Amino acid sequence: METVEYNYAIVRSFITWSILWGLVAVLVGVLISFQLVNPDLNFAPYLTYGRLRPLHTNAAIFGWGIGSFFALFYYMVQRLCRRPLWSDGLARFQLWFFNATIIAAAVTLLLGFNTSKEYHELEWPIDIMVVVLWVAFSVNIIMTIVKRREEQMYISLWYMLAALVGVAILYLVNAAEVPVTLFKSYSAYAGTNDANVQWWFGHNAVAMVLTAPPLAVFYYFLPKSTGVPIFSHRLSIVAFWSLIFMYLWTGAHHLLWTPVPDWVQTLAMAFSIMLIAPSWGSVFNGYLSMNGQWHQMRENYLVKFLILGITFYGLQTLQGPLQAIRSFSAFIHYTEWVPGHVHMGAMGWVSLVLFAAIYYLAPRIYGRELYSIPLANLHFWLALIGQLIYSISMWIAGLQQAGMWHALNSDGSLTYTFMETLVEMYPYWWIRGIGGVIYLAGLAVFIYNLIKTAQGGKQPALQAAPVA
Amino acid sequence: MSTPSFEKNPILLLVLATLAIAVGTIITMVLPFAWVNSEADRIASVTPYTALEQAGRDVYIREGCNNCHSQTVRPLVADVLRYGDYSKSGEFVFDRPHLWGSRRAGPDLARLGGKYPDAWHYQHMAAPTAMIPASNMPAYPFLSDRPLKPATIAKSMDVLGFPYTQAEIDALGSKNEMDAMVAYLQKLGTGIDWRQATAVEIVGDLRNPFPQAATAIAAGETLYAQNCAACHGSRLEGGIGPELDGSNYDDEILFELIYAGISDNGMPAFATLGSEKVWQLVNFIRYGTP
Numbered sequence: 001m002e003t004v005e006y007n008y009a010i011v012r013s014f015i016t017w018s019i020l021w022g023l024v025a026v027l028v029g030v031l032i033s034f035q036l037v038n039p040d041l042n043f044a045p046y047l048t049y050g051r052l053r054p055l056h057t058n059a060a061i062f063g064w065g066i067g068s069f070f071a072l073f074y075y076m077v078q079r080l081c082r083r084p085l086w087s088d089g090l091a092r093f094q095l096w097f098f099n100a101t102i103i104a105a106a107v108t109l110l111l112g113f114n115t116s117k118e119y120h121e122l123e124w125p126i127d128i129m130v131v132v133l134w135v136a137f138s139v140n141i142i143m144t145i146v147k148r149r150e151e152q153m154y155i156s157l158w159y160m161l162a163a164l165v166g167v168a169i170l171y172l173v174n175a176a177e178v179p180v181t182l183f184k185s186y187s188a189y190a191g192t193n194d195a196n197v198q199w200w201f202g203h204n205a206v207a208m209v210l211t212a213p214p215l216a217v218f219y220y221f222l223p224k225s226t227g228v229p230i231f232s233h234r235l236s237i238v239a240f241w242s243l244i245f246m247y248l249w250t251g252a253h254h255l256l257w258t259p260v261p262d263w264v265q266t267l268a269m270a271f272s273i274m275l276i277a278p279s280w281g282s283v284f285n286g287y288l289s290m291n292g293q294w295h296q297m298r299e300n301y302l303v304k305f306l307i308l309g310i311t312f313y314g315l316q317t318l319q320g321p322l323q324a325i326r327s328f329s330a331f332i333h334y335t336e337w338v339p340g341h342v343h344m345g346a347m348g349w350v351s352l353v354l355f356a357a358i359y360y361l362a363p364r365i366y367g368r369e370l371y372s373i374p375l376a377n378l379h380f381w382l383a384l385i386g387q388l389i390y391s392i393s394m395w396i397a398g399l400q401q402a403g404m405w406h407a408l409n410s411d412g413s414l415t416y417t418f419m420e421t422l423v424e425m426y427p428y429w430w431i432r433g434i435g436g437v438i439y440l441a442g443l444a445v446f447i448y449n450l451i452k453t454a455q456g457g458k459q460p461a462l463q464a465a466p467v468a
Numbered sequence: 469m470s471t472p473s474f475e476k477n478p479i480l481l482l483v484l485a486t487l488a489i490a491v492g493t494i495i496t497m498v499l500p501f502a503w504v505n506s507e508a509d510r511i512a513s514v515t516p517y518t519a520l521e522q523a524g525r526d527v528y529i530r531e532g533c534n535n536c537h538s539q540t541v542r543p544l545v546a547d548v549l550r551y552g553d554y555s556k557s558g559e560f561v562f563d564r565p566h567l568w569g570s571r572r573a574g575p576d577l578a579r580l581g582g583k584y585p586d587a588w589h590y591q592h593m594a595a596p597t598a599m600i601p602a603s604n605m606p607a608y609p610f611l612s613d614r615p616l617k618p619a620t621i622a623k624s625m626d627v628l629g630f631p632y633t634q635a636e637i638d639a640l641g642s643k644n645e646m647d648a649m650v651a652y653l654q655k656l657g658t659g660i661d662w663r664q665a666t667a668v669e670i671v672g673d674l675r676n677p678f679p680q681a682a683t684a685i686a687a688g689e690t691l692y693a694q695n696c697a698a699c700h701g702s703r704l705e706g707g708i709g710p711e712l713d714g715s716n717y718d719d720e721i722l723f724e725l726i727y728a729g730i731s732d733n734g735m736p737a738f739a740t741l742g743s744e745k746v747w748q749l750v751n752f753i754r755y756g757t758p
Binding site: 035036037038039042044045048049050051053054112113114115116117118142145146151152153157158161162164165166169173178180181184186187188189190191192193194195196197198200237241244245246247248249250251252254255257258259260261264267268271330333334335338339405406407408409411413414415416417418419422423 | 471472474475476478479481482485486488489491492493495496497500501503504505509526529530531532533534535536538540542543544545546549550555556557559560561562563564565566567568569570571572573574575576596597600602603604605606607608609610620623624627628694695739740741742743744
């Protein structure tokens with residue numbers, strides 16, 4: 001049988017760095033969650049909530065999320081194409097440039113250089129670095145696929161390709177800005193237009209960074225972990241095309257009741273409801289792939305991470321469309337409910353799937369068996385409990401906050417002042433912070449387990465794996 | 469089943485994916501440019517930012533204020549009662565970028581301009597808890613120590629295409645970032661004359677529902693500490709606002725002053741407290757012993 005020399009070194013390096021940036025994201029997240037209950041934890045000018053919150057989201061989405069996708073895409077693309085990477089040198093360059101970009105992002109955000117656009121805060125010189133990074137990555141992935149030795153492209157490759165082109169379009173259009181100085185620019189768009197472009201970007205960054213790539217990972221690593229194929233290829237096709245078609249219409253559900261034209265809001269609301277179908281297409285495909293295999297939830301820790309991950313994806317894609325309905329949005333938008341929603345996606349769906357994929361790869365990239373499966377199980381429970389405490393406390397907080405904001409006296413005047421509603425949040429913010437600390441503890445267990453594995457776990461029992 | 473050809477042709481898949489992405493993008497993101505910020509949207513009274521206000525806006529962005537404060541009032545009863553008239557598209561035509569935000573960890577600021585006197589903002593920015601005891605907002609005293617950079621601000625004004633005079637730029641030399649921030653906050657939402665249009669009108673007879681009641685006076689004392697003491701002094705001795713002597717007013721007049729505010733001298737409307745709490749305040753100020 002023909003053997004292929006895969007480049008696992010680059011996969012290992014990206015994983016190391018993405019975990020480091022993930023740790024930064026969670027540490028900063030815990031700090032800012034406590035800043036909300038105790039303003040004395042703001043250390044002006046560099047370490048205030050307003051400057052740290054973009055660092056938290058950027059480190060999480062770009063450092064941990066995209067860093068891991070770089071690693072996992074480079075692993076999957078080689079295996080699925082039965083050939084090494086198109087260019088090892090380019091991938092190496094990309095690794096260093098990735099870290100340079102994340103460091104530049106962190107430093108400039110703390111210095112206060114930001115565009116104010118959510119999830120696109122980086123100023124124009126760093127925007128350019130991001131574009132270079134994405135081009136290097138895209139060329140390498142696309143060329144590896146073009147020169148593949150397996151005719152059929154597996155589902156994961158479709159999601160990867162869609163993400164490559166989707167992120168490119170979103171990022172470039174939303175980045176249109178006019179520089180004034182090296183670290184200051186003004187958006188090319190004004191007011192309502194700027195808001196509509198921004199949330200077209202913002203919501204589809206969720207599609208192209210936090211949905212398509214983790215689905216690519218899920219569709220690859222679930223069958224690899226269970227040993228049985230995905231339930232329905234046809235369902236995969238329908239879910240894929242309808243997902244990437246429908247997502248782009250929904251950005252304005254972040255702008256319900258604002259001056260954005262009503263018909264744009266209505267389209268966003270309608271397509272958000274329709275998105276339940278393709279989202280749940282993948283959820284069902286995952287669940288039905290477990291037919292006859294549910295016992296693996298008990299026996300195989302990887303399956304536990306993956307199935308809980310896709311379950312949170314399913315819940316996320318029901319809760320999201322609910323929030324996109326005008327009447328419900330009027331109630332919960334701007335409240336603490338929304339961070340609860342976002343973190344179910346980030347800490348539940350995306351991160352659980354990434355953890356599973358990294359555990360699966362550990363023996364392959366370190367050449368050792370995983371140091372401890374009980375510790376991996378402990379990590380699972382800490383991550384699950386931490387995330388549930390976070391999200392549930394924020395949902396309750398958001399409902400109470402919304403109820404108080406909208407409460408009226410019998411004479412039609414407001415029942416509560418803003419400050420009366422704010423002080424009610426303090427207990428929930430404490431509980432949320434504790435949830436974050438538990439999640440952080442899980443992350444520490446994860447990192448410890450990987451370090452012990454790399455430092456000399458048992459030699460792997462695996463034979464040289466057959467190609468693909 | 470024969471394999472669809474996109475599964476064997478990555479370039480075809482890329483092209484089809486781009487087309488799928490383009491449809492929703494063009495309809496919901498590109499097309500609205502034909503309507504939004506067009507002449508139909510324009511409001512004549514909405515003016516560009518002055519150099520000082522724009523400098524303040526840049527500080528607002530640098531400090532990430534938009535992470536906690538939104539800047540759009542929705543056409544919902546509670547939003548309008550709490551913050552003021554709902555936002556119109558034409559009010560934002562000079563906002564590059566927009567600063568609508570997505571969260572209200574702090575209150576919405578779209579209609580903040582003119583609500584408080586400048587002195588309130590200076591003290592609040594330097595030490596939020598001095599004005600609002602339970603506030604969790606970070607303090608920004610360092611803004612007062614940072615002079616503005618007139619040359620950079622002039623460049624910004626050029627990029628944005630906003631009118632300014634050299635005298636206006638020269639005057640920035642003696643201003644600091646705190647001055648700019650306060651000027652910006654006082655500009656917010658003032659492009660339309662909404663305060664006149666939505667002013668509270670009290671109809672019918674007002675009658676103190678709990679005249680001189682001890683419980684109302686006690687409740688009023690707490691409310692006074694939270695909402696009034698920062699400006700009128702903890703013992704009603706005055707500060708940013710005047711000294712208060714309850715015997716100068718009738719119950720009904722005092723209620724109106726607190727509930728509706730005095731829009732041209734910086735006394736905010738406290739209708740957001742609801743009528744019952746305003747009556748409690750009236751009873752404390754008139755009959756309590758501070």
